[in-house]
Amino acid sequence: MELNEKKIKIMEVAEDLFAINGFSGTSVREIAKLADVNVAMINYYFESKDKLFESIFRYRGDYLRTRIETLINDTSITNWQKIDFFIDEYIERFSDNHKLHRILIREHGLTNNEGIRNFINEAKYRNYQTITNFVKRGQEQGDFNTEVDMMMLYTMIPGITKFMLFNEDFLRFTLNRDHGYEPTHDEFKKRNKDFLKNAFRLILEKK
Amino acid sequence: MELNEKKIKIMEVAEDLFAINGFSGTSVREIAKLADVNVAMINYYFESKDKLFESIFRYRGDYLRTRIETLINDTSITNWQKIDFFIDEYIERFSDNHKLHRILIREHGLTNNEGIRNFINEAKYRNYQTITNFVKRGQEQGDFNTEVDMMMLYTMIPGITKFMLFNEDFLRFTLNRDHGYEPTHDEFKKRNKDFLKNAFRLILEKK
Amino acid sequence: MELNEKKIKIMEVAEDLFAINGFSGTSVREIAKLADVNVAMINYYFESKDKLFESIFRYRGDYLRTRIETLINDTSITNWQKIDFFIDEYIERFSDNHKLHRILIREHGLTNNEGIRNFINEAKYRNYQTITNFVKRGQEQGDFNTEVDMMMLYTMIPGITKFMLFNEDFLRFTLNRDHGYEPTHDEFKKRNKDFLKNAFRLILEKK
Amino acid sequence: MELNEKKIKIMEVAEDLFAINGFSGTSVREIAKLADVNVAMINYYFESKDKLFESIFRYRGDYLRTRIETLINDTSITNWQKIDFFIDEYIERFSDNHKLHRILIREHGLTNNEGIRNFINEAKYRNYQTITNFVKRGQEQGDFNTEVDMMMLYTMIPGITKFMLFNEDFLRFTLNRDHGYEPTHDEFKKRNKDFLKNAFRLILEKK
DNA sequence: TATGAATGAGACTTCATTCAT
DNA sequence: CATGAATGAAGTCTCATTCAT
Numbered sequence: 001m002e003l004n005e006k007k008i009k010i011m012e013v014a015e016d017l018f019a020i021n022g023f024s025g026t027s028v029r030e031i032a033k034l035a036d037v038n039v040a041m042i043n044y045y046f047e048s049k050d051k052l053f054e055s056i057f058r059y060r061g062d063y064l065r066t067r068i069e070t071l072i073n074d075t076s077i078t079n080w081q082k083i084d085f086f087i088d089e090y091i092e093r094f095s096d097n098h099k100l101h102r103i104l105i106r107e108h109g110l111t112n113n114e115g116i117r118n119f120i121n122e123a124k125y126r127n128y129q130t131i132t133n134f135v136k137r138g139q140e141q142g143d144f145n146t147e148v149d150m151m152m153l154y155t156m157i158p159g160i161t162k163f164m165l166f167n168e169d170f171l172r173f174t175l176n177r178d179h180g181y182e183p184t185h186d187e188f189k190k191r192n193k194d195f196l197k198n199a200f201r202l203i204l205e206k207k
Numbered sequence: 208m209e210l211n212e213k214k215i216k217i218m219e220v221a222e223d224l225f226a227i228n229g230f231s232g233t234s235v236r237e238i239a240k241l242a243d244v245n246v247a248m249i250n251y252y253f254e255s256k257d258k259l260f261e262s263i264f265r266y267r268g269d270y271l272r273t274r275i276e277t278l279i280n281d282t283s284i285t286n287w288q289k290i291d292f293f294i295d296e297y298i299e300r301f302s303d304n305h306k307l308h309r310i311l312i313r314e315h316g317l318t319n320n321e322g323i324r325n326f327i328n329e330a331k332y333r334n335y336q337t338i339t340n341f342v343k344r345g346q347e348q349g350d351f352n353t354e355v356d357m358m359m360l361y362t363m364i365p366g367i368t369k370f371m372l373f374n375e376d377f378l379r380f381t382l383n384r385d386h387g388y389e390p391t392h393d394e395f396k397k398r399n400k401d402f403l404k405n406a407f408r409l410i411l412e413k414k
Numbered sequence: 415m416e417l418n419e420k421k422i423k424i425m426e427v428a429e430d431l432f433a434i435n436g437f438s439g440t441s442v443r444e445i446a447k448l449a450d451v452n453v454a455m456i457n458y459y460f461e462s463k464d465k466l467f468e469s470i471f472r473y474r475g476d477y478l479r480t481r482i483e484t485l486i487n488d489t490s491i492t493n494w495q496k497i498d499f500f501i502d503e504y505i506e507r508f509s510d511n512h513k514l515h516r517i518l519i520r521e522h523g524l525t526n527n528e529g530i531r532n533f534i535n536e537a538k539y540r541n542y543q544t545i546t547n548f549v550k551r552g553q554e555q556g557d558f559n560t561e562v563d564m565m566m567l568y569t570m571i572p573g574i575t576k577f578m579l580f581n582e583d584f585l586r587f588t589l590n591r592d593h594g595y596e597p598t599h600d601e602f603k604k605r606n607k608d609f610l611k612n613a614f615r616l617i618l619e620k621k
Numbered sequence: 622m623e624l625n626e627k628k629i630k631i632m633e634v635a636e637d638l639f640a641i642n643g644f645s646g647t648s649v650r651e652i653a654k655l656a657d658v659n660v661a662m663i664n665y666y667f668e669s670k671d672k673l674f675e676s677i678f679r680y681r682g683d684y685l686r687t688r689i690e691t692l693i694n695d696t697s698i699t700n701w702q703k704i705d706f707f708i709d710e711y712i713e714r715f716s717d718n719h720k721l722h723r724i725l726i727r728e729h730g731l732t733n734n735e736g737i738r739n740f741i742n743e744a745k746y747r748n749y750q751t752i753t754n755f756v757k758r759g760q761e762q763g764d765f766n767t768e769v770d771m772m773m774l775y776t777m778i779p780g781i782t783k784f785m786l787f788n789e790d791f792l793r794f795t796l797n798r799d800h801g802y803e804p805t806h807d808e809f810k811k812r813n814k815d816f817l818k819n820a821f822r823l824i825l826e827k828k
Numbered sequence: 829t830a831t832g833a834a835t836g837a838g839a840c841t842t843c844a845t846t847c848a849t
Numbered sequence: 850c851a852t853g854a855a856t857g858a859a860g861t862c863t864c865a866t867t868c869a870t
Binding site: 251 | 854855856857858
Binding site: 435437438520521522538539542546569570572574577580587588589592613 | 812820
């Protein structure tokens with residue numbers, strides 16, 4: 001699909017609105033108004049609202065692809081460092097694409113759009129494999145404890161990160177209420193990273 | 208609000224559909240058809256689609272209230288047992304009300320319905336306080352490590368549980384693909400519980 | 415039709431609402447709520463909204479009937495006195511039944527309800543005949559000028575009275591704006607009466 | 622607001638129906654059918670039924686504005702001629718816009734549509750001022766009797782004209798019944814004009 | 829290529845009325 | 850005799866999309 005300025009503008013506006021109001025809750029009129037284009041143009045460019053939705057994923061899709069796979073065979077760094085690096089990278093990526101992830105969560109299980117469903121599942125699977133492979137390699141090399149629930153270990157990363165990010169407002173409000181302290185977004189990320197790294201250490205470390 | 212069979216039927220059907228297709232993605236006609244009632248009846252009973260949405264929360268609301276607060280001062284069980292009990296309870300509750308939680312996640316940040324937003328925030332806050340109080344008590348009594356990030360500790364429970372539950376299908380598919388093994392729903396819950404309990408132990412245990 | 419307290423309450427409430435919001439603009443629900451009765455009761459008592467409308471006219475109908483006809487043959491008072499009396503009576507009656515008249519004006523030309531249309535036309539016709547007969551009698555007795563447009567003479571009474579009464583608010587506002595003076599309802603009626611009596615005198619007096 | 626053929630057609634049809642059945646008594650479907658357009662088009666053009674109502678007033682509004690104000694300072698004609706001219710003009714204007722005036726009477730006191738309410742009140746006020754200024758000028762110049770109720774004098778014009786026009790059918794029927802004579806619309810207007818002119822003369826002439 | 833105009837379908841809601849007790 | 854429950858019909862409006870240029 002060729003991209004031009006207007007097309008990109010439309011997708012960015014749509015991404016925002018889909019993230020906030022959901023797919024059904026967003027009208028093409030709204031998108032058109034905010035993107036400062038004709039209503040007809042959206043259909044002209046993207047054929048339908050459904051296809052626009054798809055296009056956003058294809059457009060942002062590259063960001064979902066993690067570039068960490070290559071690290072696995074790098075022998076210049078320790079397995080612990082690799083884990084840390086993966087966690088840092090995951091959280092940063094997630095934070096950068098929070099809007100897309102919000103949409104993902106909202107429209108999770110959208111029956112139509114089989115194309116997107118596969119696309120998403122594959123991204124997830126890649127993530128799963130990456131972290132699993134890291135750990136397996138560490139276990140094979142005798143660095144990591146072998147008695148761990150790999151699936152739960154994986155679950156911990158996206159689970160905690162998503163919850164943290166999507167409840168940042170609530171947590172900020174609560175911390176302020178209880179301790180008079182409001183962490184910044186970066187501080188949240190830092191605590192998230194530190195916590196995950198430490199948890200991995202506690203779980204994987206051999207006694 | 209008085210309840211009768213039809214009202215409950217409508218709310219249950221609506222809960223299902225809202226969970227699957229979201230609020231905007233669900234039409235009252237659909238609800239009416241599946242609940243086998245007249246379209247007008249939904250408005251007759253609930254006044255509006257918005258109020259129906261609210262009613263579901265009020266109806267299911269009690270389930271959101273955790274009954275664990277009372278355990279805090281129980282001296283017949285250890286602090287570790289209390290933590291374990293909380294985790295078990297949380298996961299069971301969550302699992303029982305997964306539809307409501309799915310709606311919650313979908314409509315997270317719904318600008319209208321201030322009443323519901325407060326309702327939800329308070330439920331979250333109660334949860335936060337419960338777990339925090341548990342841990343603080345344990346720390347005061349010298350059982351728990353004092354150097355922990357309480358906020359992250361709390362985050363871990365809903366974060367992992369939600370992710371696990373809402374991605375059960377993906378995880379089942381993946382485990383089958385990699386290991387030819389498909390856990391049941393109960394097995395997922397068990398692994399979730401065991402993992403969380405163990406993680407809490409690793410984190411809170413004094414070295 | 416038998417009348418009981420509730421029936422009368424319903425009609426009175428309906429009269430108010432019909433006068434303010436018109437027939438179509440008033441719902442039976444509204445009437446029921448304000449009359450503090452069940453919605454179904456209105457249909458139970460009056461069969462339909464249309465019939466309720468009719469009933470109001472039948473109920474208030476007697477007030478529309480002027481009791482002045484008898485004066486025509488009274489020889490103890492002058493023809494001028496009779497005119498004055500008629501004007502006073504007309505304006506008082508109109509003022510007392512302003513709600514019904516407002517409905518009448520609103521629903522003027524309502525295609526359905528032929529019964530009511532006839533009813534109203536007859537009331538109007540009676541009025542027309544009364545004033546015409548007065549004048550004719552005066553002319554025959556040599557008191558009144560014979561060169562007058564009888565139709566217009568009649569027209570003057572309801573025309574001016576209706577306009578005055580239904581624009582009381584506007585006139586009050588205007589008088590206040592221009593002269594800092596706000597007449598009461600009774601003062602309006604007085605000016606209306608005085609003006610009409612004087613106009614009749616000027617028109618009917620023989621030069 | 623830009624106008625095109627269809628928009629005007631819709632407004633004209635709506636004006637007819639609103640005049641006959643009132644605002645609430647008219648459905649957009651009816652309007653659409655008679656105007657031979659899609660139901661959605663009415664909303665497309667006018668946004669809402671309310672706004673369509675408003676648009677009719679704005680469209681017809683210019684006709685409501687009397688162009689007589691300029692006459693006041695014209696010294697080439699007598700004050701009596703000015704009065705006559707005003708009466709002729711008022712009646713002709715009213716007759717030309719009888720549908721709009723019928724709507725006006727029907728929806729008199731419509732709580733919503735504050736914009737229109739102001740619009741109407743101002744038109745009324747302008748009329749009031751015009752006639753009052755005429756008379757004042759005549760009084761200052763010594764032509765008119767100074768002891769008159771100006772408010773009632775004003776009231777007479779719209780009061781009689783409205784009643785006459787809106788009861789033309791009744792009057793025609795009655796005159797036929799009593800005298801076997803059916804005036805045309807123009808004859809009604811003539812009698813209306815003559816009567817008012819004569820009445821003004823009788824009232825304002827110095828004895 | 830781009831867009832103002834137009835539209836069928838369907839959204840939510842309210843209506844007057846009737847049913848069952 | 851009275852009414853809570855229920856409903857078909859119709860209300861206004863918004864939707865995504867297509868047409869004609």
